[in-house]
Amino acid sequence: MKKMSVVQVALLVLIAVSFGELVFDFSVYEELFLDFNIYDDVHDTIVSTLCLSCIKLDPVSRLDFVFETGNGEEHPEFVWKNLTKGPLFIEYRSDVCKACDDMAPIVKDIFNVSFEKEETLYKLVNYSGLNIHFYHINLDHASQAQKDSFPIYDKDNIKGVPMFVVITVKYDRGTIKPCYTAAYGTLGLDTDEERRDLLIDMIDDGVKLYEQNREGYKYP
């Protein structure tokens, strides 16, 4: 009986120290665990992000351009600024996401860009003679400002990845303002061809709106 108690106490101490290290970063096992807050990571990337493969569903894409942001916050600074030169296309993803892996080659092909999935990339690309600000944002490796932009453009409040966003400008009650649309997952479509066509439609609509309204857009 005593032997068992020793085993139990030893296990509990080991678990408590390791857990404390993981959550509070005491740096006991510095080499192994580095500087990384697991509690926030699990909160941000698992609990607060809807995993589309866990729900076995894809959101139905409605490609209307809207002004109201997903969480009611203002558009971020980099969006306001970039809109002076062209519309934006943002692809949000995470490390572990089957649909993101399926969609990445389509996006690369449309914009003729290349990137690793862990990479966060910005590039000004030429699309049908127009500049498009291309962003590939991996939420597991992005800056805080980039992470904060995710709920802003989560149009349908899905909190799921991959999320494709086109941001452009449009007329609204006397002013030209930023507007955007978002699509999610594998876009609810079965073949790569259909997915590609839908993404292109979405981008083309954004480009058209930009061309119609660019003259009136003012960077505040």
Place this chain on the structure above:
Amino acid sequence: MNLRFRRLISQVVFFFSANLGFKIEGIFPGLKTGFCYPFFYCHACPSATAACPLRAIEIGVYEGKWNWKLIFYPILIISFVGVISGRGVCGWACPIGLLQRVTGKVAKKLKKKQPFLKKLGQHRLEPYLRYLKYIVFIGLVVVTPILVGFMFTDICPVGYLVGTIPISILNPGEFSPNEFFYIALVIFILFIVLIFTVERGWCRYLCPIGAMLAPFNKVSKYQVSVDKDQCIHCNICSNEACPMGIDVPNMERDPECILCGKCIEACPKDVIKFEGR
């Protein structure tokens, strides 16, 4: 208050604490934490408070990237409750255990009416089926995510039950099935058939969290023990009470015991008890 009622209260309290993530506009912001559940429940549930430990492990090992923190974090949480109470969490806290408490009543009646189900339960190969859960855990939570990127949570029946179904109902017309939907649906139907035909069928044979918790029964502080000298081998505990189909009179820190205490209540000689040692 009898044991059965105390356990029910505990299960209901844990069920509600696992579901505090819902938002009521202007009244309750919803509690979304960064913990992993120490039992089987899914963060895809709209009201989930924490993460599924299996998903965290899968992400941790995905494509051999070895994110050690994500691997250890859920393992440590489960180990902690495991060292204290072994699979007691299955009997007293897990919402899927609560669900099977309800379906188990049907399974028990069916077993009495359908002799073939009884025979199936006593088949000499039945104990080997219990190893399936270890294969599911190692195979689908660890090996396939590393090798081919396929994960247990892609087809998990509990994700279907508490994620897919409520999300589809709450957002009609907003979602369409993805590539895993139909296979997950088939697995979900099999899951429902299993839990309605075999008492605690999921916990006995397939639950990967049960597989993680089971070895801790060998060292856990709390356990159920039988005074073998006093036992008269009436087998009421095994035949009438135990939902896990354990040979209770001969058990010694059995990895299947979920500490539900049904055998304690059923024993006419009072020779079974909870023990903390």
